Amino acid sequence: MLGAGIIVALVSFAALGPLFAHHGPLQSDFVRGVSSTGAPVGPNAAFPLGADRMFRDEFARLAVAGRLSLFIAVAATSIASALGAAVGVVAGWYEGSRVPVDGALMRFADVMLAFPFLMLVMAIGAALDRTSAITILVTLGATSWLGIARVLRAKTMQVRALEYIEASRALGQSAPRIMIRHVLPNVAGPLIVTATVMVAQMIVADSVLSYLGVGIAPPAPTWGRMLFESQDDVLSSPWLFAAPATAILLAVWGFNMLGEGLRDALDPRQT
Numbered sequence: 001m002l003g004a005g006i007i008v009a010l011v012s013f014a015a016l017g018p019l020f021a022h023h024g025p026l027q028s029d030f031v032r033g034v035s036s037t038g039a040p041v042g043p044n045a046a047f048p049l050g051a052d053r054m055f056r057d058e059f060a061r062l063a064v065a066g067r068l069s070l071f072i073a074v075a076a077t078s079i080a081s082a083l084g085a086a087v088g089v090v091a092g093w094y095e096g097s098r099v100p101v102d103g104a105l106m107r108f109a110d111v112m113l114a115f116p117f118l119m120l121v122m123a124i125g126a127a128l129d130r131t132s133a134i135t136i137l138v139t140l141g142a143t144s145w146l147g148i149a150r151v152l153r154a155k156t157m158q159v160r161a162l163e164y165i166e167a168s169r170a171l172g173q174s175a176p177r178i179m180i181r182h183v184l185p186n187v188a189g190p191l192i193v194t195a196t197v198m199v200a201q202m203i204v205a206d207s208v209l210s211y212l213g214v215g216i217a218p219p220a221p222t223w224g225r226m227l228f229e230s231q232d233d234v235l236s237s238p239w240l241f242a243a244p245a246t247a248i249l250l251a252v253w254g255f256n257m258l259g260e261g262l263r264d265a266l267d268p269r270q271t
Helices: 002-020 058-093 103-113 117-125 133-142 146-160 163-170 175-186 189-209 223-233 238-266
Strands: none
Touching: 002 238, 058 103, 058 133, 058 146, 058 175, 058 189, 058 223, 058 238, 103 146, 117 189, 133 146, 133 189, 146 175, 146 189, 163 175, 175 189, 189 223, 189 238, 223 238
């Protein structure tokens, strides 16, 4: 419940925050955003979280960046979950059979797992001329389904040996029909839990890419990019660094907490 509350708060802030901001996320205010010393102003009524080096509203940028970061994380997780579920269920169903589907899929997964995840994503991101939200989420989703596939493969092997699966086979149902109608619903619990925790990993991955300069191209704000832009002012203007860092921390913590809660709720042994 605590994790769900944090996520709801972050989503509400990302959705409604720009409505309460006095400036747009890309708008520079050279009148109210400049202090008497010529530096960006700190937190005040017009700039709740202060202004950055380009005198833009940190509050508005943080909310819009939340929209992008959460959208990329959820969309990439959806892609990874779909790919991982398809590969895991098919591989688990044909494990031990004469059809070499399981061996081919798992050997491909082993090769992909040999590459460090963030290094692989960074290489793909650097190879692209100009990255957008779509390219980032597709890249993250297409390279992070391996763990889900392995989890669902093991779960499918357990479900395949149950009596109702044997009964479905005896009634003449085809393998695709059994996998879709009987196996997939019974492995949905681990899939939901794994996907929830993966959203947190996607937020971290997107933030790392943006921080290293291979994420979404500026001027679009992202939490990782805001960290990079404020790192030189961490002593003089710590609120500029603390705002995106706190948002990332809360998002990762919230999704991890929610995943742990769902795991307990969906575990029949706990019930």
